[in-house]
Amino acid sequence: MSPNLSKVISEKELHKRIKEMGETLTDKFKNSSVLAVCVLKGSFIFFADLIRLIECDMNCEFLSTSSYGNNSHSSGEVKVTMDINSSVQGRHVLLVEDIIDTGLTMSYLQKMFEIRKPKSITTVTLLHKPEAKKVECKIDLVGFKIPNDFVVGYGLDYQNQYRHLPYIARLENLN
Numbered sequence: 001m002s003p004n005l006s007k008v009i010s011e012k013e014l015h016k017r018i019k020e021m022g023e024t025l026t027d028k029f030k031n032s033s034v035l036a037v038c039v040l041k042g043s044f045i046f047f048a049d050l051i052r053l054i055e056c057d058m059n060c061e062f063l064s065t066s067s068y069g070n071n072s073h074s075s076g077e078v079k080v081t082m083d084i085n086s087s088v089q090g091r092h093v094l095l096v097e098d099i100i101d102t103g104l105t106m107s108y109l110q111k112m113f114e115i116r117k118p119k120s121i122t123t124v125t126l127l128h129k130p131e132a133k134k135v136e137c138k139i140d141l142v143g144f145k146i147p148n149d150f151v152v153g154y155g156l157d158y159q160n161q162y163r164h165l166p167y168i169a170r171l172e173n174l175n
Contacts, residue, residue, distance in 0.1 A: 039097045129148050
């Protein structure tokens, strides 16, 4: 049986909320220089839309992690498969994630960046699944809280499919 998609957050709702998040971050980083870090791959669309709405001096970096592989649930092991090239020491870091569920990846990344002595770390996620939390991690700004369902679209994928959808959908009937 192939999976079914059920829309949970529309394209219009996404753009409205991301605009609000951009305004909040503009206020926070007014007169500051920020190193914005996109956690690949799922965050790339959210990251691109968000950073264009933040008015401050900004550099962009990309980081890749893996904890899912081709599964619909986390393996529990976080691997950094591509690190950033810039120093974070003494800088404001904006860590941009697509989804925080177990908290394992974000907790790992926050510890990794803290060791590098940034001036501050601000964590932003488009989606948060509070019911799935296994470890504590600080989340400064959340786009949407969602139930513990497997979702795709707007950069999020299942087996590298569905990233192109302009909305967030629940993936049902997974084998």
